[in-house]
Every structure is written in structure tokens, then in C-alpha cells.
Amino acid sequence: SQQGEEDPQALSIQEGENATMNCSYKTSINNLQWYRQNSGRGLVHLILIRSNEREKHSGRLRVTLDTSKKSSSLLITASRAADTASYFCATGTNAGGTSYGKLTFGQGTILTVHP
Amino acid sequence: DGGITQSPKYLFRKEGQNVTLSCEQNLNHDAMYWYRQDPGQGLRLIYYSQIVNDFQKGDIAEGYSVSREKKESFPLTVTSAQKNPTAFYLCASSIYGGTALSYNEQFFGPGTRLTVL
Numbered sequence: 001s002q003q004g005e006e007d008p009q010a011l012s013i014q015e016g017e018n019a020t021m022n023c024s025y026k027t028s029i030n031n032l033q034w035y036r037q038n039s040g041r042g043l044v045h046l047i048l049i050r051s052n053e054r055e056k057h058s059g060r061l062r063v064t065l066d067t068s069k070k071s072s073s074l075l076i077t078a079s080r081a082a083d084t085a086s087y088f089c090a091t092g093t094n095a096g097g098t099s100y101g102k103l104t105f106g107q108g109t110i111l112t113v114h115p
Numbered sequence: 116d117g118g119i120t121q122s123p124k125y126l127f128r129k130e131g132q133n134v135t136l137s138c139e140q141n142l143n144h145d146a147m148y149w150y151r152q153d154p155g156q157g158l159r160l161i162y163y164s165q166i167v168n169d170f171q172k173g174d175i176a177e178g179y180s181v182s183r184e185k186k187e188s189f190p191l192t193v194t195s196a197q198k199n200p201t202a203f204y205l206c207a208s209s210i211y212g213g214t215a216l217s218y219n220e221q222f223f224g225p226g227t228r229l230t231v232l
Contacts, residue, residue, distance in 0.1 A: 004157075033220060042119075042205055042223035043158075088157060102173075103221060105150075105158040 004032075004089040004106030012112045019076040021109040023089030024069075031092045032065055032072050033103065036085045043088065046074075081115045118142065121206050121224035128193070128200065128231050136191045136227045138206035147189035148207040148221065151175060158205060164189055193229065201231045 007022045023032070031050045035043040049056045049065045049072065056063045062075040076083055090103040119140040128134045138147065146165050150158040160173030164183040178197025183189055189208075193200045204227045209219040 040203075040226070040228075042225045043207075043221075044223070045220035048220060102160065102163060104160075107155070107157040 004091050004104060006087070006089060006106045006109045008109060009107070010110045010112070012114065013079055014114050015079060015081055017079055017113075019079050019083070019111055019113070021074045021087050021111070023072045023074070023106055025072075025089075025091050025106075026070065027091075027093060029067075029091045029093050032063075033090045033092070034061075034063060034072075034074050035088045035090060035105075037088065037108070038085045046087075076111075079111075079113045081113050084111060084113050086110050119206060119208055119222055119224040121204075121227050123227060124225065126227055126229045128229060130231060131195045133192055133194050134229065136193065136204055136206075136229070138189045138191065138224060140187055140189075140208045140222075140224075142208055142210070142222060143186070144208035144210050144222070145186070146209045146211060146219075147183065148209075149173075149179070149181065149189070149191045150205045150207065152203040152205060152226075161191065161204075200229055203228050 004023050004025045013019055033048045034046040036046055037043045047058045047063050049063050060077045065072045086108040088105050088108045090105045092103050122137045148163040149161040151161055152158050159175050161179050162170055162173050162181040164170040167183055167186050170181050170183050178194055180192045206224045207221040209221045
């Protein structure tokens with residue numbers, strides 16, 4: 001089963017509004033990453049937050065991580081039509097004391113920003 | 116330009132045929148990955164490789180095979196044993212495949228859409 005579960009599955013907003021997407025996971029992680037995918041394309045890395053961090057910013061993106069609740073949120077401020085895409089969270093874990101660079105992806109949130 | 120390429124972009128296969136999807140990177144990354152994405156779904160890991168001449172099964176390896184003879188290349192063969200191969204296949208790489216390395220971001224290719232006729 002997927003480690004990360006995004007909520008909502010789909011989000012439709014107007015340009016200029018903020019978009020918030022949530023991700024919950026089940027097992028302990030050492031980091032959580034967010035990726036973006038435009039329709040029919042590959043994924044693009046947005047931001048990484050480590051398990052000992054609580055908040056991280058990158059441009060219009062703000063990511064929070066609450067390890068006690070096993071959840072993360074991605075906030076996109078002042079959204080633009082070009083932000084229309086699917087957004088995935090991915091969790092990284094240690095496996096048997098070593099990490100192999102494996103990530104487990106959630107099912108994604110489809111964001112539509114209307115001009 | 117550095118990056119990761121996949122070919123072909125679209126691939127059609129008849130039932131019972133094996134097909135090979137190409138993935139090449141010139142980022143000098145150690146680790147490479149193959150994922151499968153079905154409509155409205157997230158990515159599921161098929162195989163991954165931390166270093167040349169080494170690879171491990173992911174979550175859905177049955178019906179697939181890989182090789183890693185060169186650092187820059189990680190081809191995926193979809194065999195006739197894969198019963199439902201129609202999907203979007205994504206290749207990715209990350210700089211390092213050793214310990215503590217799920218911290219690395221993964222760089223993705225543009226994908227290959229495979230359709231079984």
C-alpha cells in the first residue's frame with residue numbers, strides 16, 4: 001500500500017488564492033519530499049524537508065512537517081494558472097539501518113488554478 | 116545539457132511480446148529507478164539500482180527485468196509475463212545510491228507511455 005496519502009484528491013481554485021495540500025503517512029520517515037507533475041510529463045522535485053525540521057520555504061512554497069501526527073502540508077501562495085498540475089508527496093525511510101534512496105509516493109493531489 | 120532521457124515516448128506492444136524501454140542519464144548519478152504510473156495513481160517502484168552491475172526489486176517487479184551494465188543506462192524490459200503492462204513508465208536518477216540516501220532528490224525523465232494492443 002502507498003505510504004503517503006494526499007488530501008484532497010482534487011483542488012480547484014482561482015488565480016491569486018492559496019492552495020493547501022496535505023499528506024499523511026504511516027511509518028517513520030527520515031525525510032519527506034514534494035514533487036510536481038504536469039499532465040503526461042515526468043515529475044519535478046519541489047522541496048525536501050527532513051524529519052528534524054518543522055517548516056521550510058522555497059519561493060511561494062511553504063512545507064510543514066508534523067512527525068507526531070505523521071503528516072505534512074504544502075502551501076502554494078498567490079497561485080497562478082501555471083501552477084496547475086498534480087502534486088505528490090514522497091517519503092524516504094531507513095531500511096535495515098541503511099537508506100537506498102528509495103522513495104514511496106502518494107497518489108497525488110490534482111490542482112487546477114483558474115485564470 | 117545535463118538530464119535524463121527516455122525513449123520512445125510512445126510504445127505499442129502486441130500481447131506476448133517483450134519490449135525494452137530505454138533510460139539514459141548524463142548527470143553522473145549513481146542511483147537509477149523505474150516507476151510505473153497508472154491513471155489517477157501515484158508512482159510504484161519496479162526496480163532500482165544503486166550502482167553499476169547491481170539492482171534490486173521494487174514493489175512490483177514481477178514481469179519486468181532490468182540491467183545496469185553502464186552507469187548512464189538502465190533499460191527496462193517488459194516481458195510477456197507482465198499481465199497488465201499498459202501504463203506510463205518513468206525513469207529517475209539520484210546522485211548517490213549508498214547509505215542515508217533517500218535524502219536525495221530524484222530527477223525524472225519525460226516518461227514512456229506503453230500500450231498493449
